[in-house]
Amino acid sequence: MKNYETVIGLEVHVELATKTKIFCGCSTSFGGDPNTHTCPVCTGMPGSLPVLNKKVVDHAIAVGLAANCEINRSCRFDRKNYFYPDNPQDYQISQLYEPICQNGHVDIDVDGKRKSIRIHEIHMEEDAGKLIHDEAENMSLVDYNRAGVPLIEIVSEPDMRSAEEVIAYLQKLRTIIRYLGASDCKLQEGSMRADVNLSVREAGTEKLGTRTEMKNLNSFKAIARAISNERQRQIDIIEAGGRVIQETRRWDDTKEESFSMRSKEDAQDYRYFPDPDLPGIFISREWIDEIKASEPEFKDEKKRRYVSQYGIPEEDADIITDSKHMADIFEETARLCGQPKKAANWLMVDTIRILKELSKEPEDITFAPENLAKLIKLTEAGTINSSVAKEVFEKVFADNIDPEKYVKENGLAQENDESALREAVQKVIDDNPKSVADYRGGKEKAIGFLVGQTMKAMQGKANPGIVTGLLKELL
Amino acid sequence: MATKIDDDMIEYVSILAKLELEGEARAQARSDMEKMIEFADMLNEIDTEDTDPAVQVIDMENVFRDDTVTNGDNREDMLANAPAKKNGQYMVPRTF
Ligand SMILES: [Zn+2]
Numbered sequence: 001m002k003n004y005e006t007v008i009g010l011e012v013h014v015e016l017a018t019k020t021k022i023f024c025g026c027s028t029s030f031g032g033d034p035n036t037h038t039c040p041v042c043t044g045m046p047g048s049l050p051v052l053n054k055k056v057v058d059h060a061i062a063v064g065l066a067a068n069c070e071i072n073r074s075c076r077f078d079r080k081n082y083f084y085p086d087n088p089q090d091y092q093i094s095q096l097y098e099p100i101c102q103n104g105h106v107d108i109d110v111d112g113k114r115k116s117i118r119i120h121e122i123h124m125e126e127d128a129g130k131l132i133h134d135e136a137e138n139m140s141l142v143d144y145n146r147a148g149v150p151l152i153e154i155v156s157e158p159d160m161r162s163a164e165e166v167i168a169y170l171q172k173l174r175t176i177i178r179y180l181g182a183s184d185c186k187l188q189e190g191s192m193r194a195d196v197n198l199s200v201r202e203a204g205t206e207k208l209g210t211r212t213e214m215k216n217l218n219s220f221k222a223i224a225r226a227i228s229n230e231r232q233r234q235i236d237i238i239e240a241g242g243r244v245i246q247e248t249r250r251w252d253d254t255k256e257e258s259f260s261m262r263s264k265e266d267a268q269d270y271r272y273f274p275d276p277d278l279p280g281i282f283i284s285r286e287w288i289d290e291i292k293a294s295e296p297e298f299k300d301e302k303k304r305r306y307v308s309q310y311g312i313p314e315e316d317a318d319i320i321t322d323s324k325h326m327a328d329i330f331e332e333t334a335r336l337c338g339q340p341k342k343a344a345n346w347l348m349v350d351t352i353r354i355l356k357e358l359s360k361e362p363e364d365i366t367f368a369p370e371n372l373a374k375l376i377k378l379t380e381a382g383t384i385n386s387s388v389a390k391e392v393f394e395k396v397f398a399d400n401i402d403p404e405k406y407v408k409e410n411g412l413a414q415e416n417d418e419s420a421l422r423e424a425v426q427k428v429i430d431d432n433p434k435s436v437a438d439y440r441g442g443k444e445k446a447i448g449f450l451v452g453q454t455m456k457a458m459q460g461k462a463n464p465g466i467v468t469g470l471l472k473e474l475l
Numbered sequence: 476m477a478t479k480i481d482d483d484m485i486e487y488v489s490i491l492a493k494l495e496l497e498g499e500a501r502a503q504a505r506s507d508m509e510k511m512i513e514f515a516d517m518l519n520e521i522d523t524e525d526t527d528p529a530v531q532v533i534d535m536e537n538v539f540r541d542d543t544v545t546n547g548d549n550r551e552d553m554l555a556n557a558p559a560k561k562n563g564q565y566m567v568p569r570t571f
Contacts, residue, residue: 026544034563141561
């Protein structure tokens with residue numbers, strides 16, 4: 001078999017974090033009853049007029065700048081015509097002829113190598129409604145709460161060659177967009193959606209093969225599986241002497257295969273034309289400068305600073321800065337307790353572990369940096385020992401409790417008083433003659449058991465350092 | 476010059492518009508479409524060689540709204556226009 005190269009370009013839709021829809025004052029919030037966030041504009045009633053939400057343009061410019069794009073000083077909206085019940089106007093308002101951003105790039109790191117992925121364009125558009133099938137009626141039901149929710153579509157050049165590069169690119173976009181606060185970018189919930197355009201060609205050749213577009217990819221794992229499956233499907237067709245058909249396919253992640261979405265009914269002819277209801281947009285130099293000036297410190301920069309300013313390992317800095325929310329918690333905690341390495345450790349080890357157990361993301365952390373800082377201070381001062389600290393942290397994570405109060409109220413403070421501990425240690429020595437004999441006979445390990453017994457007798461609140469010292473002294 | 480709408484075009488447009496056009500209705504649609512195109516063809520009589528394309532007739536730019544929720548729950552009013560509805564949703568012919 002010949003050696004094949006996979007060529008991938010991505011179309012990424014991102015739902016913008018605005019309070020209202022792109023062209024009307026309806027709420028974009030999730031969880032409302034069907035059609036409770038609709039009005040004549042977003043349901044395409046005759047005579048209604050769309051008015052653009054300025055925040056959408058702000059977000060689009062911010063993402064464009066962060067992705068090194070040129071911002072088109074003048075842009076406008078076009079109508080993409082198609083008939084489907086999720087689209088009440090019979091056209092989607094999008095941008096074809098003059099998109100807001102063009103010619104950008106983001107850099108990704110895969111296997112220690114940096115690669116630039118070019119961005120062809122970013123445009124603004126509106127989302128469609130949601131259809132569900134009603135078995136009893138054998139009809140479809142439509143909810144327009146999502147119709148008119150603002151999206152940006154980020155179109156890359158076909159610069160990716162593997163699933164690893166695709167995922168690195170998506171993670172990069174996601175980090176940038178989350179840092180900007182432009183979207184929460186959740187693949188599972190559909191606030192970030194990636195369509196994969198994939199073709200294969202014989203390694204070393206220039207000409208692109210026929211590509212397919214894969215839809216319905218709801219996780220990084222699904223994307224990786226779909227890419228490997230589609231690559232193989234196309235190679236099999238070519239090896240058998242066939243030709244790949246340009247089409248849209250739908251990925252079924254449970255069956256781990258894709259299905260053609262082509263049918264007579266899907267014939268498309270969008271007949272794009274400029275939307276006469278929406279005046280053009282002129283983006284002044286001042287507007288761009290203002291957005292540029294409010295840019296946050298992005299991940300790469302922040303990571304470098306953490307390593308030099310706080311002396312934490314690069315890998316730790318990499319993980320902490322994956323989420324701006326976690327990075328903010330880290331810095332505030334470090335500032336409050338003056339122990340950046342300890343702060344990093346609580347986030348890297350315990351926080352990440354709990355998040356994984358709960359299938360949550362760093363964005364979901366709700367505890368206050370003040371409380372983590374207090375916990376670190378209590379541990380450093382020797383008020384609580386490390387196992388109690390872990391127990392208290394679970395409470396901080398779950399309920400954002402005040403560790404000082406909690407330790408006091410639950411009597412968790414560590415016993416540091418030598419005379420109080422001496423009594424307990426003596427009792428353990430008296431009760432465990434065998435271990436005492438083992439230790440005296442040269443079995444150093446036996447002391448561990450005796451420390452454990454003392455801790456148990458003290459309900460875990462003894463200072464283990466003092467206990468060990470006392471045992472050695474008394475034996 | 477009169478434009479002829481051939482069978483392929485009728486078929487294509489009816490797929491796009493999700494219409495089933497047969498017999499008399501198909502002949503009627505063909506004649507209507509030909510008349511419409513003929514009407515629009517009048518534009519070809521005008522010399523536009525030195526005219527810039529006009530996207531809009533209103534001379535405005537940057538008409539924006541603030542990102543503030545101004546609409547409440549209008550569901551009942553909105554659904555009043557629906558020919559069929561169920562559980563607060565529009566009911567339409569099965570799509571998939
Ligand atoms: Zn609306």
